[in-house]
Amino acid sequence: MDNALSRVLRETDFILGHAVDRFEARFARYCQTEYAVGVDSGTSALELALRACGVEPGDEVITAANTFIATALAITYTGATPVLVDVDPRTHTLDVSALPDAFTERTAAIIPVHLYGQPAEMDPILALARRRGLVVIEDACQAHGATYKGKRVGSLGDAAAFSFYPAKNLGAYGDGGAVVTNDARVAESLRMLRNYGQSQKYVHELRGYNRRLDTLQAAVLEVKLQYLDQWNARRREHAGLYESLLSDAGVTTPETAAYAEHVWHLYVIRAGDRDGLRRRLAERGIATGIHYPVPIHRQPAYADLGYARGAFPATERIAAEALSLPMYAELTPEMIETVAAAVHACTREQVQA
Numbered sequence: 001m002d003n004a005l006s007r008v009l010r011e012t013d014f015i016l017g018h019a020v021d022r023f024e025a026r027f028a029r030y031c032q033t034e035y036a037v038g039v040d041s042g043t044s045a046l047e048l049a050l051r052a053c054g055v056e057p058g059d060e061v062i063t064a065a066n067t068f069i070a071t072a073l074a075i076t077y078t079g080a081t082p083v084l085v086d087v088d089p090r091t092h093t094l095d096v097s098a099l100p101d102a103f104t105e106r107t108a109a110i111i112p113v114h115l116y117g118q119p120a121e122m123d124p125i126l127a128l129a130r131r132r133g134l135v136v137i138e139d140a141c142q143a144h145g146a147t148y149k150g151k152r153v154g155s156l157g158d159a160a161a162f163s164f165y166p167a168k169n170l171g172a173y174g175d176g177g178a179v180v181t182n183d184a185r186v187a188e189s190l191r192m193l194r195n196y197g198q199s200q201k202y203v204h205e206l207r208g209y210n211r212r213l214d215t216l217q218a219a220v221l222e223v224k225l226q227y228l229d230q231w232n233a234r235r236r237e238h239a240g241l242y243e244s245l246l247s248d249a250g251v252t253t254p255e256t257a258a259y260a261e262h263v264w265h266l267y268v269i270r271a272g273d274r275d276g277l278r279r280r281l282a283e284r285g286i287a288t289g290i291h292y293p294v295p296i297h298r299q300p301a302y303a304d305l306g307y308a309r310g311a312f313p314a315t316e317r318i319a320a321e322a323l324s325l326p327m328y329a330e331l332t333p334e335m336i337e338t339v340a341a342a343v344h345a346c347t348r349e350q351v352q353a
């Protein structure tokens, strides 16, 4: 890492430098796509992908109600309206059976979210989209390296957005993101959109932005990409160990769909008294997270979408019951055994209480 960063300091090519080109080429190859375009965050990746694929003000874009707020924000930034659908309670990804009811004349795109590291059920989503001429943008911000029926996420839709926020499976030393695509025109448009809309110096084809991937971050990512598969394999081992240790702990462990190779960005269990379990684990020094405690349609920022409480039952149940246990490559089996033993002890205490 020191060498990679020193090289940028020596070359002083801080803006769209060599490391950006190199990382883009490597990341595209990794995702089994033709092109990768580095941008400044996952949120930008989603927004610019929507714009590059032609989504406009007044359009509607369908996405899952159980996702990080950025998926909806990116839609809003384009001037389009987010239209939410529920998730499958088993996989926590977009419920394909809910899609037909969400389509209107204004639907322009679908954003399936590969949530917690598990790919959404892409084939039926792509088939429905193709029939209606809709764009499909994958939100792959939590799923670097995951596969769907053997194909890498990112290579499945018209374009896909990745985030390199430090806590993601592939994380920079700050913010970063990328869009991958097989469409040369989309890639070309993204390169302009991220760089003031410029096709050549001082010629601005579009009203673009300043949303470039920083060269120092690209250098960091170029180094870390070499380890991503190894780190994802460790996460899978950790998930397997949690699964075997928690099978009789009075909680619901996550399911992996038959089509998926999961990369376990998060290890999300479900518990009836989630808040009690979380408090008891904290008392034992075990930090947990909730992804996500307030679904998009219950956020104050999206009150104007007009969805009622109860509109998306699976999503709301996840919000009430989901608990993310520690998950990262560097965990040891002993640490996982400690966490699992604590979950057992806490659920026993809850039964007695």
Ligand SMILES: *Cc1c(COP(=O)(O)O)cnc(C)c1O
Pocket (backbone or CB within 6 Å): 041, 042, 043, 044, 067, 068, 070, 071, 113, 139, 141, 142, 163, 164, 165, 175, 176, 177
């Ligand atoms: C992290 C994340 C984003 C946003 O990425 P940033 O780099 O933080 O802007 C979007 N969607 C999902 C599902 C995410 O997890």
